[in-house]
Amino acid sequence: MPAVDPERARLFAVDVVRRLREAGFEALWAGGCVRDRLMGLEPKDYDVATDATPEQVRDVFGRRRTLALGAAFGVITVLGPAGAGQVEVATFRRDLGYSDGRRPDRVTFCGAREDAMRRDFTINGMFFDPLAERVVDYVDGRADLARRVVRAIGDPAARIGEDKLRMLRAVRFASTFQFTLDPDTLAAVHGHASELTVVSAERIGAELRRMLVDRNRRRAVELLASTGLLVVVLPELNSFVPSVADCSAIDVSAAAWQATLAILDHLRTERFSVALAALMRAAFSPNSGHPPDLGLVCRRLRLSVADHKEAGFLLKHEATIRAARSTPWPQLQRILIRDRATDLLELARAIATVVDGHTADVDYAADRLAQAPEILNPPPLISGDDLRPLGIPSGPAYRRILDTVRDAQLDGQIDSPAAALALAARLAAPQGDTP
Numbered sequence: 001m002p003a004v005d006p007e008r009a010r011l012f013a014v015d016v017v018r019r020l021r022e023a024g025f026e027a028l029w030a031g032g033c034v035r036d037r038l039m040g041l042e043p044k045d046y047d048v049a050t051d052a053t054p055e056q057v058r059d060v061f062g063r064r065r066t067l068a069l070g071a072a073f074g075v076i077t078v079l080g081p082a083g084a085g086q087v088e089v090a091t092f093r094r095d096l097g098y099s100d101g102r103r104p105d106r107v108t109f110c111g112a113r114e115d116a117m118r119r120d121f122t123i124n125g126m127f128f129d130p131l132a133e134r135v136v137d138y139v140d141g142r143a144d145l146a147r148r149v150v151r152a153i154g155d156p157a158a159r160i161g162e163d164k165l166r167m168l169r170a171v172r173f174a175s176t177f178q179f180t181l182d183p184d185t186l187a188a189v190h191g192h193a194s195e196l197t198v199v200s201a202e203r204i205g206a207e208l209r210r211m212l213v214d215r216n217r218r219r220a221v222e223l224l225a226s227t228g229l230l231v232v233v234l235p236e237l238n239s240f241v242p243s244v245a246d247c248s249a250i251d252v253s254a255a256a257w258q259a260t261l262a263i264l265d266h267l268r269t270e271r272f273s274v275a276l277a278a279l280m281r282a283a284f285s286p287n288s289g290h291p292p293d294l295g296l297v298c299r300r301l302r303l304s305v306a307d308h309k310e311a312g313f314l315l316k317h318e319a320t321i322r323a324a325r326s327t328p329w330p331q332l333q334r335i336l337i338r339d340r341a342t343d344l345l346e347l348a349r350a351i352a353t354v355v356d357g358h359t360a361d362v363d364y365a366a367d368r369l370a371q372a373p374e375i376l377n378p379p380p381l382i383s384g385d386d387l388r389p390l391g392i393p394s395g396p397a398y399r400r401i402l403d404t405v406r407d408a409q410l411d412g413q414i415d416s417p418a419a420a421l422a423l424a425a426r427l428a429a430p431q432g433d434t435p
């Protein structure tokens, strides 16, 4: 997809409203874009709400410039000019029946006020008229935005009961914006937390990702834990998350959990796998008995293979980085030349800072990582092809000899192909094989 320029996107979103109005319809910006603008943030995208039906929207903008993938829910996508992105134009609607706990069974079209009422939180329930520059607020969203509160529209228990995904959205908005959860909304999330399982794994995984890549990830995890959502999303953490009741108890597990939160707080990266590793590390602690299967966690939440591999790499090696100075260089080098070494150091630094304040080893690893590539990772002196003339059959011995030669090179004991071959020949000699 071509890059979207925020200014062009905004002008196009104004234009969409203007053209609907000129065609005799009501049209307003709606939801997240209104909230973001009132907060002084750049909206990621613009949604327009209108009393025009999907068919009428397509007539106004032409079939070629519209997509009707969401037409069953009253949503038409209007494609903008180059760099302007696209605008979702949704017919004012009320949602009817939520028998699956996630999506309305059907929708009927209505007016703006009712359309505001079906939205999740007051801060997400406002409209804006970009031609008159006027906020249209049926739900007291502006007051809650000023108070920095996430509050369900209408009866929190009913609204959360009808669509359980709203629980995760509530936590995400509260954490990423550093808002509080309105007490009744919080109580409703708490009361329905165990029902989150009806939401698809993809959606849960996607929400978790958005919370964890954000710099306020600690707050997100705290809220997930205190509402009871965390152990539904990640049951592997069950015995490590203090229940709300014993949060004040000063026991080992509570201290370990506080450390996990502090580590999340220290991370200065937007990389999801790093935050995931920091969080899952709680369950991988030495006294955890059977550490969970990270692959299983990732598959369950439909996270990518790359996420799984990265988080696994980070969890496997962070302790080595925190002991870098007492780790043999060939061993450390093989870790530092891996793709995500910078992330690994980031995680190790956050853990070291929290666990014992001992970051000198991480500094040492960082210095080593900063070396010129030809020093950090010099080309091997010999390859497998060089072993064949020595009569070494391929097999485990082959790999062991190459590894030993490589260790000697990295340790500075040999520095020429001739010396490497001589060492390989010595290692291959029969007496070298006696146990």
Ligand code: ATP
Residues within 6 Å of the ligand: 030, 031, 032, 033, 044, 047, 118, 119, 120, 121, 124, 125, 163, 165, 166
């Ligand atoms: P962001 O895009 O930053 O996640 P957003 O508020 O724009 O925030 P979207 O998922 O893009 O969120 O949805 C747009 C609007 O649709 C929301 O602002 C809200 O009014 C409404 N909405 C979205 N999801 C729900 C839901 N699960 N229940 C009720 N209303 C919703």
Ligand code: MG
Residues within 6 Å of the ligand: 032, 033, 044, 045
């Ligand atoms: Mg949005």
